[in-house]
Amino acid sequence: MNSKTALVTGASRGIGEATAKALCAAGYRVTAVSRSIHPGETAGTLTIPADLRDPAEVEKVFDQHTEKWGQLDVLVACAGIAKIAPVTTGDPEAWRAMWETNVMALSLCVRSACSRFPDTGGHIINIGSLSGHRVPSTGGFYAATKHAVRAITEAARIELRSAGNPTKVTHISPGFVDTQLVDDYLAPQGKSRADLGIELLAPEEVARAVMHAVSAPAGAEINDILLRPRDQLS
Numbered sequence: 045m046n047s048k049t050a051l052v053t054g055a056s057r058g059i060g061e062a063t064a065k066a067l068c069a070a071g072y073r074v075t076a077v078s079r080s081i082h083p084g085e086t087a088g089t090l091t092i093p094a095d096l097r098d099p100a101e102v103e104k105v106f107d108q109h110t111e112k113w114g115q116l117d118v119l120v121a122c123a124g125i126a127k128i129a130p131v132t133t134g135d136p137e138a139w140r141a142m143w144e145t146n147v148m149a150l151s152l153c154v155r156s157a158c159s160r161f162p163d164t165g166g167h168i169i170n171i172g173s174l175s176g177h178r179v180p181s182t183g184g185f186y187a188a189t190k191h192a193v194r195a196i197t198e199a200a201r202i203e204l205r206s207a208g209n210p211t212k213v214t215h216i217s218p219g220f221v222d223t224q225l226v227d228d229y230l231a232p233q234g235k236s237r238a239d240l241g242i243e244l245l246a247p248e249e250v251a252r253a254v255m256h257a258v259s260a261p262a263g264a265e266i267n268d269i270l271l272r273p274r275d276q277l278s
Contacts, residue, residue: 046071054123058223165210219272
């Protein structure tokens, strides 16, 4: 029986939901967090609704996790939003919404996790995007937030190593995934998932990448995973 615990954000749907289920299936005791999730407890799972843009709520969530499970071993930061918002003509409110969720909320969770991991180290897994490695024509400010996630993840790794902290850090960059987030991103262009003309990744495939990272040997750290639909050209 796996005695480890994990906290997963953005866990009400898509990659976060699939990841929470995969961790539970592997025996982890999981706290699933989302603004839209229903509070409750089932065997091996605690669900907490929270707005992770609020530092006080973030601290409360992590306190509830440790009170329930006694320890924190893995953070999987999946929460994110995507909007078409160009840098030159975009809506500043769309910029702000993406920055606060994709960057600030993730950073607050990383900080809170680091203060609660055991002395033997934990594992931070941040879900980024291929848009954090290049800027597609419609990437705009969304791509900027995902470049920031990539930099924050690497900054955390360097800071932890410099402090002698054995916590592992992983950044996972999916391409198009079959989730509502893709529809939310494409809708302003009058498009949907079907208009992409390719078979998208299933959320469960990204969850398998998470499980690959957490199952690496103790002395191995998987830093960066890029995965995309086979037919996604860029």
